[in-house]
Amino acid sequence: MLYGRDAELAAVGALLDTVRSGGSGALVLRGEPGIGKTALIEHADTAGLRVLRGAGVESEAELPFAGLHLLLHPVLDRLDAVPAVQAEALRGALGLAAAGGADRFLVGLAVLSLLSELADTGPVLAVVDDAQWLDRASADALLFAARRLGAEPVGLLFAARPDGFPAPGVPELPLRGLDPSAAAALLAERAADLDAGARFRVLAEAVGNPLALIELPATAGPAGGALPDRLREAFHTRVRTLPESVRTVLEVLAADDTGDLGVLLHAAGKLGAGSAELDAAVRAGLVTAHDPVSFRHPLVRAAVWHGTPPGRRLAVHDALAAALDRPGDADRRAWHLASATTGADEGVAAELERTAAWAGERSGHAAAAAAYERAAQLSAEPGAQLRRLTLAAEAAAEAGDLDRSDVLAARAERPGTADPVLAARLTAVRAAADFWRGALPSAHARLLSGAAQVAAADRHLALSLLVEALHVGWYAGERELSESVARLRSVLLPDDPLTPLARLLIHAVTPIVGGADGDDGVDWAAPGAMIGAARAAESEPGAAILVAGLGLILGQEAVTVELAEEQVELARRQGRVGWLPQALFYLACGWQFAGRQAAAAAAAEEALAIARDTDQRQWIDRLGEPLAYLAAIAGDEDGCRRITDEALAGVAGGDPAWQVPWVYAALGLLDLGHGRAESALTWLAPLGEGRSRFHVSATRSTPDLVEAAVRAGRPDAAAEAFAQYRRWAAHARQPWIDAVVLRCQALLDPDETAGESYAAALAAYRRLNRPFDEARTALLYGEWLRRGRRRAEARPYLAAARDTFDKLGAAPWAARARTELGAAGSPAPRPAGGPAARLTPQELRIVSLAAAGLSNKDIATRLFLSARTVGYHLYKAYPKLGVVSRAELAELDLNGP
Secondary structure (H helix, E strand, C coil), X not given: CCCCCHHHHHHHXXXXXXXXXXXXXXXXXXXXXXXXXXXXXXXXCCCCCEEEEEECCHHHCCCCCHHHHHHHHHHHHHHHHCCHHHHHHHHHHXXXXXXXXXXXXXXXXXXXXXXXXXXXXXXXXXXXXXXXXXXXXXXXXXXXXXXXXXXXXXXXXXXXXXXXXXXXXXXXXXXXXXXXXXXXXXXXXHCCCCCHHHHHHHHHHHCXXXXXXXXXXXXXCCCCCCHHHHHHHHHHHHHHCCCHHHHHHHHHHHHHXXXXXXXXXXXXXXXXXXXXXXXXXXXXXXXXXXXXXXXXXXXXXXXXXXXXXXXXXXXXXXXXXXXXCCHHHHHHHHHHHXXXXXXXXXXXXXXXXXXXXXXXXXXXXXXXXXXXXXXXXXXXXXXXXXXXXXXXXXXXXXXXXXXXXXXXXXXXXXXXXXXXXXXXXXXXXXXXXXXXXXXXXXXXXXXXXXXXXXXXXXXXXHHHHHHHHHHHHHHHCHHHHHHHHHHXXXXXXXXXXXXXXXXXXXXXXXXXXXXXXXCCCCCCCCHHHHHHHHHHCCCCCCHXXXXXXHHHHCCCHHHXXXXXXXXXXXXXXXXXXXXXXXXXXXXXXXXXXXCCHHHHHHHHHHHHHHHHHCCCHHHHHHCHHHHHHHXXXXXXXHHHHHHHHHHXXXXXXXXXXXXXXXXXHHHHHHHHHCCCHHHHHXXXXXXXXXXXHHCHHHHHCHHHHHHHHHHCCCHHHHHHXXXXXXXXXXXXXXXXXXXXXXXXXXXHCCHHHHHHHXXXXXXXXXXXXXXXXXXXXXXXXXXXXXXXXXXXXXXHHXXXXXXXXXXXXXXXXXXXXXXXXXXXXXXXXXXXXCHHHHCCHHHHXXXXXXXXXXXXXXXXXXXXXXXXXXXXXXXXXXXXXXXXXXXXXXXXXXXXX
16 A cells, blocks of 8 residues: 555556557656655556666766666667667677767667667566666766657656756656655554554654654654654664674675675675575565565665774675676776775776776766776875876766866866876866856966966977867957967967868957968968868867857858768767767858758757757757747747847856847847847847957847848948958958948948949849848848839849748748838738748658658667657658658658758
8 A cells, every 4th residue: 555645656657658558758756765756666557568677776876887787688688679889889888898989878869779679569668766876877878868758658767866866858756745644544554553652753753754654663762863864773773683694794785786696695705694694684674585686775775884884894895896706897896996995006096997997988977087086096106196187087077077077177286297298188177167167267377378388298289278278268358369369379380280270260360369360371261271171180079160160250151061061970970969969059050141041940959959858058058049040030039039038047247248149149130020120229239349249140240230220220330340340251251241241331322322232242142042141132122122113123122032031931021021012012922831841840850861761760860869759750741741651752842941
């Protein structure tokens, strides 16, 4: 009988019913120790479901993928049905094959694919108890799978304490204490012989906690302390009454907690206990009888270990290290050896370092950081300790734990460090932590300092740090940017693969910092030079993406798109799920500025979904930029303002126009499209001032500022920004920018010369492929012609603008063109829209790939979904498109601008 949990059982039952009926879902049961999470799981009706059970194990929290192995080991024989790159990643993560350094989220995708394959033979439920003790790598993989569940009949059910296992994006069910009547009923069943006074005491102390209601009646003495401590003491009282040899078995189980019967008995045997004592522990109600062996409740383990004297703990760890002599137990053995060691021991430190390196190869960076840190503590020689602390700090940074990486690096930093390379690496770690916290001047200063430290010993590393310093300087301000460029120019090496990238960076910021690019004979405004710089530095992490970003700065969207597409394809091929949001962000921005709104939206939406599923907060925030811009073009007031409001709310202090200039650009474009010139000018004017003016979104919005200022009757408000834009145009030397300059000039020209500028701009656009910019120019020219009473001449331009805006989904701009056409004597009906307009971005991606001939499984591998989810989206898309088969898809025009 489960008292007082009808509502909770119904909630869990709803999830299980969804899975049984072919749907999917995930749920986290959240509550304090003893509140009944495990009991709720055990009482849930799992009839008709294949159930996989696992649990977080506190002593294995530093072993990467330990929790995942415990959950999946019964079904690993089905891995051959999973796409090869995913199966390889999962085998490597679980130590079943050589680790290939796979993205940790690819392991999560492999988990999703494996569960989906299992679901082919019936609904599947994966249950993970004590999730707060899952190792970080297992938690990441399982949460990724939970967030990407689609049309497969799979459920994930987690139980966790309030202070562990953060699971953003996954529904939670909080468990609270039983109400008074349910608590009284449970107590009456379990302790019927209690007198009224004792009953009142237990009910008051238990505050509805079911485990407390069961265990506290056996305790004596006054109440005091937190309830978990009282429960632990209750269990400890029971443990103290057992013979020493039985306590030995419990101590070994508490230290290992994997439940491996062979290891448990081997280690206990070294301490004088065996199977008879294990049986006695089972009879005492403290340990379960099944294999793997486990404590009846995690608080029993806590009680046992809390009562184990320090010297005895060392002996238990030593015995377990001796028992773990199989090849697959190297990680556990190393940690038990470390726990049994009280002083410096280079041999144990070396074993832990090997464990850390292997964890890193499997993308278990959090576990690697812990192992490197403990190895540093056991190091006998200062140089080895410094090296291992450096590795620990870098691993923590790889895991995304910036606070921990900074603390580790600070511990390792010492004045006069003999190894300048290590000192520079530590400085880089601390600079990265500063950068992501928003402490830009500090990050910049650290990078310059690190470059100076290492300049004589490793000039390539010095150059790398200065390249990063310039990147930070771009966000920090003109002083930092100028200082970075000056330092960078002083260390350029002709034969270093980073030098072309450094020269390209200097070229990109020259309009801001002044000076010359340098007499190297290379035209850095040419696409070939930019691509060449990326190719030369391809061994440097992030070099291609950095050049893609420079493409946006220099008006070279073709370069941005080419490099970003390459990075997206590489990420898909290698299964680097965590890398995709960044690569897709730049691809979306490249297509956005080139006027390919549908393609940009598809890339941005996919990036946002993956960023959320992988909990990459920085990319969730940054993807607001293209999505807000696209919403502004579409005239989606609610969507654009929701995104921009969230971004403005996240600004901690200082000038928002500098910190999130894209917000001002998007809102200005939104108002401009709707004809609200004064409001648009209010948003856009700050982007032409101060530090904001050299950011990409500020530069790109200058034509909007010019149009808003002219329409508001205040052209002087855009004069300075337009002058800066013309200087940028001369530096970038891009035909499309020259065409925009002509359009802006036409707006500012007197009527006698404006027509020539408009005509010249449109003539330039005919040689380009920038539909949105061309349509805007045609609209402005048509408006100018109509105002000059040249209505017949205006109509073709206005009609062309209307048609392009319709195709792009730029509703307010199309409405403006229609209004002007009506005024010019040619009213036009609204079009129904093309096939692609009827699909969601996800459906459009899937349908496009299906039309190209890819199978459901191929599409699933490419988009990091399950094949069943792909089929579900195709099933929904076919009626929208009016087709009934894959063959008919190839006949549709799904691309559009």
